[in-house]
Amino acid sequence: MKPFRESATDRYCRLFPPCSLPTDVDLYCRNLTALGRAMIDDGSRVSNNRPEILADCGYTYFGQFIAHDLTKDASSIDEAWKKEPEQLQNLRTPRLDLDSLYGRGPAVSPDLYENDQVRLRVGSAQSSDKGLDICTGAQGERILGDERNAENLILRQMTLSSRSCTTSRWTNLKAKQPTPRNCSSALDGKRNANFNGWSVTIIYQRC
Numbered sequence: 001m002k003p004f005r006e007s008a009t010d011r012y013c014r015l016f017p018p019c020s021l022p023t024d025v026d027l028y029c030r031n032l033t034a035l036g037r038a039m040i041d042d043g044s045r046v047s048n049n050r051p052e053i054l055a056d057c058g059y060t061y062f063g064q065f066i067a068h069d070l071t072k073d074a075s076s077i078d079e080a081w082k083k084e085p086e087q088l089q090n091l092r093t094p095r096l097d098l099d100s101l102y103g104r105g106p107a108v109s110p111d112l113y114e115n116d117q118v119r120l121r122v123g124s125a126q127s128s129d130k131g132l133d134i135c136t137g138a139q140g141e142r143i144l145g146d147e148r149n150a151e152n153l154i155l156r157q158m159t160l161s162s163r164s165c166t167t168s169r170w171t172n173l174k175a176k177q178p179t180p181r182n183c184s185s186a187l188d189g190k191r192n193a194n195f196n197g198w199s200v201t202i203i204y205q206r207c
Contacts, residue, residue, distance in 0.1 A: 003015045004016050004017045005085075005086070007085065007086035008086070009090075009093070009094055010089055010090055011085070011086045011087070011088060011089060011090060012071075012073070012085035012086065012088045012090055013085055013086060014084070014085045014086075058154075061152070061154045061155050061158060062158070064151075064155055065100075065149065065155060065158055065159070066096065068092075068100045068146050068148050068149055069092060069096055069097070069098060069099065069100040069101070069146075070092055070093075070094060070095070070096065071090055071092050071094075072090065072091040072092045072146070072148075073088055073089070073090065073091070074089075074091060075088055075089075099145060100145045100146035100148075100149060101120075101145050101146075101149075101159065101162055101163070102120070102145060103145040106118070109145065111137075111143050112143060112144075112145060118170050119166070119167040119170055119171075120163040120166050120167055121135040121143060121163075122134065122135055122160060122163050122164055122167065123135040123136055132160060132164060133156075133160060134149075134150060134156060134159060134160050134163075144159065
């Protein structure tokens, strides 16, 4: 789909042509209200001859995780509605490079990484000595590539799982090859899925 009006990669764009408000605003509001009420699930089936497939609730939070990696608008609501989409800056890149998880790498975002500059930092859950949680600073601040990834418990745990996966993968590779040649860290290797240079799974190329 080609947007109605394109913009720079660090800005938003308009997918559909703008429309003016109708002359009868009250009728417009009533129609929107009726549409919203019609979307309530009344338990009826689309077809009695076809099983109804419900989407798992996890897709909601996964979609939120993806949205945080693709878009971030720091404008207030009072500012945003007065501007055209191309005037709003997108603080994320319009591609899935996982910068909301890995930041810009250990050189630019060192707080996200352990001292080896490879493993992502994780913390301990306050309610359990054995549990894990996202890492927090001395003042209780969340150490994340994107602070929005701690908005709710499920998204918080999804972020933690991704961090733990990276650390676990690196630990396994380190055990198999404890002294890699010509490599100061796994970041010198090739990633099997390259998201702006950082990936959950790391595979050596030159070691």
